[in-house]
Amino acid sequence: MSEATAHFGPAKGNIMERKPLVRNNRSMAWITEHVSAMIESKTPIWWWVFTIISGAIATLVPLELIYLVSTGVGVWGLNNPVFWAWDITNFVFWIGIGHAGTLISAILFLTRQKWRTSINRAAEAMTIFAVICAGIFPAFHVGRFWMAWFLAPVPNANAIWQNFKSPLLWDVFAVSTYFTVSLIFWYTGLIPDLATIRDRAKNVWRKYIYGVLALGWRGSNRQWRNYEKAYLILAGISTPLVLSVHSVVSFDFATSIVPGWHTTIFPPYFVAGAIFGGFAMVLSLMLPARWIFGLHDLITTKHIDNMAKIILLTGTIVGYAYTMEFFIAWYSGNPNEAWVFQFNRLSDPYIFSKWFDSGVAPYWWAYWAMFICNVFSPQLFWFKKVRTNMWAVWIICMVGPNVGMWFERFVIIVTSIHRDFLPGSWGYFSPSINDILLFVGTIGLFCFLFLLFLRFLPAITMFEVKAVLPEADPHYHGPDAKKGESH
C-alpha cells in the first residue's frame, strides 16, 4: 500500500503532502474509459449469475406482499402485545442504510471533502434502493393496505383529515420527502456522466436512451454554471433531511409512552446509528465492486480508511447512547423504564441474570448481538492495519454494523413492547416464515437494483473524480513541475 506515495520520493520536505485521491497518475481519459467500460463492455458472466439469483430472491417481495394483503397481517408472527416487530425493524434498518448516500453526497460536498467523489454516486444509488426497500414495510404493514391512502392529505367524503400529532404521519412526509429529494439529487448528479455515455454510444438505442436521460447536456459553460448551482442548492436541501429523516423515524418511538421507546436521546442516537450502518453498507458494496471492476486507483485505501474512521466514530457514539440509556433509566427512578433495560434486554443467562438475581431476559441474545456488533466490533478500526486491510474491513462491516444495526432496531422495538407496564399482558414474539421471507426478499431486491445500477449507470462520478485530479488544479504544471522548482 505504500506505492501511493512512492513517486514523492523520500519524505524530505513533502511530509505534509496529502495522498492523492487518484492513484498512479491516472489521466482523465483513463477515468472515462475505465468507468464507461463497466457499462459498455460485454456483460460479464458473474453479473448474470448474481443478477438472476438476486432477482429470483427479489420475487419473494411481491409474492409475500400478495399473501400478506390477501390474507391478513396474521401471516406474520405479530401478536398482542408485540404489534410491531420485523416490519418496522426492517423499515428502520433500510431507512438507516439510506442515510450514508445523501450524507456523503450532500454534507461532504458542502464541507468540501474531496474524497467523496469516487463513492458518492454508488452511495446515493444505494440510498435510493434502500429507501425503496424501506418504504415497502410501513406501506404494507398496515392492516388494510387498500386504505393506506388515508395517510395522504387528500380531501375525502368523510371529511376526516390526518392527525398531525402522530409521528407516523410525520414519517410519511419525512420519508417521501427524503426519497424525492435524494432521487432528484442523484439524478442531477448523473446528468453530465450520462451525457458522456451518450456521446460514447455506438448503438442507436443506447444513444437514444442515454440521450433522453442526459436531458440535452452539452457541457456548455452556462450549463455547468446552472448545474453547479442546482447541485449546491440540492445539497443544501438534502443536508437537513439527512438529520431530519432519522430523527422523525426515531420520533415514532420517542414520542410514545412505552418504556424503552420514550427516550429523548433517540434523534441523535438514531442519526449516528444510521450513518454508522449506512457507511458500513457502502463499504460492503463498494469493496467487492472495487475488486471486480479494478477500481483501486479511484477508490483508494484513503477512501476506505476515512470511511472506517467514520464507522469507528459513529459506532462509539452509538455505544455511548446505549450506555447513557442505562444511566437515564436508573437516574429517572422509573422502575418500568429500568425494568426494560435490565430485565428485558441486559440479563443474559450467564452473568447479569446471576448478578441481578433475576430471570433471564427473553431477548438477551438480541441485545448482546447488537452491543457486540455495533460497539465492540468497530473498535478494531482504531488500528490502521485493520483499516487498510480490505478483507478485515469488509468482514467487520458485514458482521458488525450490518447485522448489529438490524438487531438494534429489533431490540428497541420488540424488547420494549413485549413486556411493558402490566405483567399480565406480557408476551413474546417469534417471527413466522413470512416475516423472514419478506426480509430476505428485500435484500434480494436491494442487491438486484444495485446490480442493475452497476451495469447501466456510471457507478463512479467521472466528472467529479476528474476535478480532484492534480491536473484539474489551474496551478498544476505536470508531474515534473515539482521536481524542477525552477520557475
Added chain:
Amino acid sequence: MKRVVQHPPARETGRTYWRSLDEYSQTPEFQGWLEKEFPAGAAEFWGDDVSRRSFLRLMGASMALAGLGMSGCRRPESHILSYAKTPEWVIPGKTLTYATSMPRRRGGAPLLVTSYQGRPIKVEGNPAHPAAKGKADLYSQASILDVYDPDRTRRFTKLGKASDRAAFLAAVDEAVKGAGNGAGLAVLSQEFNSPTVNRLRGELQKKFPQITWTTYEPLAATNAAEAARIAFGEGKALRLNTAKAKVILTLDADILGSDEGGLQAVRGFANGRKLADAQTPMNRLYAVEGRYTLTGSCSDHRLRVAASRVPAVAAALLRAVTGSGPNVELPGGVSASWITEAAADLVAAGNSALVVAGAGQSVAVHLAAAAINQALGSLGTTVEVVSAPSPSSVSFLDLTGKIREGQIKTLFILGGNPVYNSPADLNWSEWLRSVPTVIRLSDHEDETSALSTWNAPLAHYLEAWGDAVLEDGSYGSIQPMVLPLFGGISAPQFLARLAGISAGEGKDFVEGPELVQDTFRQRAGSAGFDAAWQKFVRDGYLEGSAAKPETARVSAAALASLASVEIPKPALSANNLEVAFVADTSVDDGRYANNGWLQELPDPVTKVTWDNAILISPTTAKELGLYQATENGKETTDIVRLTLGSRTLEAPILIQLGHADHALTLTLGYGRTQSGRVGDKVGYNAYALRTSAAPYVITGATLEKTGHRFQFAITQEHWSMEGRDIVREAPLEHYKQNPKFAFAQGLESHAKPTDKSFYKSPPFDYEKFHQWGMVIDLTSCTGCNACVIACQAENNIPIVGKDQVAKGRELHWMRIDRYFSGASKFRSDNHREELPNDPEMVMQPVTCMHCENAPCETVCPVNATVHNEEGLNVMAYNRCIGTRYCANNCPYKVRRFNFFDYNKRQLDSLYLGPLGEAGKPDSIQMQKNPNVTVRMRGVIEKCTFCVQRLETAKINHKVKARGAGDYDSIKIPTDSVQTACQQSCPADAIIFGDLSDPNSRVSQLKKVDRNYNLLDYLNVRPRLSYLAKVRNPNPKMPGADKVGSSLIHAGAHEGDHGTGHGVHEDGVLGHEPAAPGKEHGSH
C-alpha cells in the same frame, strides 16, 4: 316429513333479480305460512345440504313472518322488506325482550332474552326475579351461541344414517305400542328440573307402570342431597344465604366460582364486602381447599389441603366448634391453631357464621357442616332448609344393572351424553350396544348418538315451551324465542307423545304451550287462568313460588352417625397421589364443549383456553421431575401418564401455584370425540379415570413422564406483578389506619404526574354532556368471567381458535388479569427458581380505560381513534387502516387487532384468505348484535363502554323528552343505562355511569378513599378507576400478618425518601388519583 320445496337453488354467482316473488307466492307452503304466526319452513333446517342461501332464505322468511324473500342481489342476501302483516310489538330496528329460564343441573336460571326481529341475540338475567336480579352466569349467557351452533343435531338418523322424521316417529310409536306394561321400557333423562317433564313422566308411568325412569347427571350433588336427607328428611335441601353471613368457612366448596352457590351466594358474599369506607363492616372468608378456586382467591385465609384430607379438617373443626365428634389427627401441614382460631371466629360470629361443604366431599363432611351450622345457630339464618321435592328415580347404577340383565328392550335417552360421561367402570358404551332399541334426543350428534338406534334433534331451550324449578325453588317459565331451527323436539313434546297425549289434528307433537299450561293450572289453579298465565310468561316465573325456609334440626341419628364415622387418612405421597375430578370452568361437564365462546374463555385461575390440564403443585411437580419451562417464549409442560388402578390417561400437566401437594386436579368435560367442529379433539377425557365408587376424589394414583412436551394456549403466562402497584391491596386494619393506602402504594406517590402539554385541548363540558366513567371494585370482584362472556355476546367479538390464542391474538375486549401476590420479585419466569407454594391470588378486570389523555389517540396517523364530547375514546373502524401504533402505545394493552378475518375464519381448517372457503357457518352470524359493527380484518378494536347502549338510552330518553327544547342538554336519568359487563356482574363490582351527575353511583364511588387509577403516574387520566382490594384477615390466625400485604412496603424503604411514602412537600398524603377533570381533557 318432507322438506319444503323451494324454487331451484340460487345460482352461486351472478345477479338474480326479483326471482322470488312469484315462486314464493305460488307454492302451497307459502300459502300455509301466510296463515301461521310462525312459518313452518323455519323449522326445516335439517338435512345435509343446508346451503347458506336456503338457510338465510328460510330464516328471512321466518323473521319476516311470511314476508317476501328477496335473493341474489350483489350484496349478501338481506331481507329488508317490510312485514306484510306486522306482528304485535315488532318495530323494525328495535329489540324485544322475553323472560324465560334455562334448565340447569341444579335448578333453572331465570333469564331475560333479547330478540331482534325474530332472532334471539343476547341472554341476560331476569331483573324481575329476586335470585337473578338481572344477573346471569357465563353458561346462561353463552347458551345463546348454541342456538345457532351449526353442529347441533339437525337430522334424524337411524344407526348413524340419515333417515327422516316420519320414519323416526313410526319407530317411536312402534316401540311404545308393543310395550305392554312398560317393563322393557326405560327412560334415561338429563336433569331438566321441569315440573312438566315430571308431570308427563307421571302420565307415562300411569300408562306403563313398569317403566324404568333414571335421571343422570355426572356432576349431580348427590352427596349433599343424601346428607340433607339423612339430616333433615326426605325432599329437603340446604340453601345458602351468604348475605347474612359475617364469617364463612368453605370445605372444598367453590361457592363463588361454580354453581355450588349460585348467583345468590356470590351476591350475598360481595355485598358483605362493599366498603364505603374503612369503618364499614366486612365479612370474612376462610377457604379450605386443594386446588385454587375463585373462592380461595377471595378468601382472607386459605388452608391449602388436599381434597381427601378435608374430611379430617372438617372433623377437627366440628370438634373445635361443638366439642364433640370424631377425634382425628390433623393432616400434615395443617396447624392446629388454624383450626382452633377459625373455629373461635365462627363461634364468635354465632348465627352469622356459615360453613359450607363442597359437592365433591363425602356425606359425612356435609353432615359435619350441617352439625357445625346448627351448633353455631346459623341454621335458619345463613343456611336455610327448604323443600325440594323430586320424584324418586332408579339410579344410574341400577339402570345399568337392568341393561346388563337384558331387561331393557327400548331405552329412550333424553339429552345427556352417558356414553361420554358415565363412570368408566360401568363400561357403558358396551352395554348400550346390547339394548335392542335406543331412541335418543340429542343436542349434538355425539358419542351417545353414535351408539343409538335412532337419533333425533332435541330442541334448544330457546326453541320450545317448557318450565323449570329455578335456583331458589320458584316456578319458572320457558318460552320459545324462535321455532326450532333444526327441527328439534323438546322433552315435554316427546314425553307427551310417548304418553299418548293427543297433539291435535294433523300434528306430530304438541306445538303450543298446552303441556306447560296444564302443569301451571295444577300449580296455580284454574281460576283467572289466562291472566295468571300471561303474568307467568311475562315475568318468567310464578311470583311467590320460591321455596320457603323451614325450621329444621339435624336429626339425632345424623349427629350420632357423625361420632362413629370413619375419617379417611390418606397417606399421600409421590407414589400415592390424590385425584380430584371437578367440572371445568368453561365447558362444565362437557355439555358446552362445542361452544366457542366458552372454549376460548380463559379459565379464571389457570388462564388456559381450549384445553384442560392436570393441575399439580410446584413442589410435587419438582418431586416427580416435571417442569414447565419457557421455550421460545412459550410455556411448555410435560405430558404425563397417569395411572389409577387399571386405567391410564395421558395428559399434560400444568403447575398451579397454591395447589395442594401430592394431589392432582382433573377437569372434566374435555376430550370429546364427537361434539362438533369446535369441541372435538380438545383436551383429554378425565371421565376415563372416573369410577362410580369415587366420582370426585380418589387416591392411589401414580404418574410418570412420557417425555413429550405440550404447549397450552394461555392468555396470561406471567403470574407475578413484579412488585408493581397494579392491584393495590391491604388488610382491613391497615386500611383503617391508612385510609389512603392505595395512593401510597402507587408510583405516583413518588412522581406526581405533571400536566404540561403542547396540546391544550378543549375541556369536557360537564353541564351539557354526559361524562361516562367506570369504577371496578377489586374487593368484591370474584373473577368469575361473566363480564367477559357478556362483553363477547354484546359486542360481536369472534373467537379466534387455539392456534391464535397461543400466538397471543385473542380478541376479548375485557380480560381479567390474575396475579399471584406475596411472591418474590423478579423471579417469576425463571423455571429454575423455586415457585411459591402458597401465594395469594388477586383478580383485576381490565378493559379500555377511556383515558382523557389517551396515548392511543395522539399516535393514530389517520384520526381513527378520537375522543368524543362524553369522554369516550371511540374507534372509527371505517377509518382505521391498522397501523397498530395505538395498541403499542396503550399502557393497559386493551386494544385488539384483527390479524385475520376472524369473522370469516374457519376454525377447523387452515385459513387461506380469499383463496379458502369463505365464512364461518352462516348460522353463527345470526347471533350478531345488529347495533354493533362486525369488524373486518386489519382494524383495531376495543371496549367502547357499550356505546350502542348509551346511544340507545339517549335516543329513547330524548324521544320521551321530545319538545323539551335543547336536545343536547337532555340527560338520561341517573344510572339508567348499564354496560354489558356491568349488567352481568353478579358481584356488582363493575359500576358504570355518568360522572357529570353527582348522584350517580359511579360519581359516589369515585370519591371513595380506595379509588385509584391504574398507572396514574403516566397522566393518561383514565375514566376507569379501581377500588383497591381489602382483605379481612383474622389477626389471631397463623400467617395473618402476611395477608394482603404484598404491596405494603417495610419501613426501611420509607427511609429512602425521608418523608416516607406518599408525603410530599406540600404535606399532602400521596397523589390522589386524577379525578376525571372538567379542566382537563384531550380531543
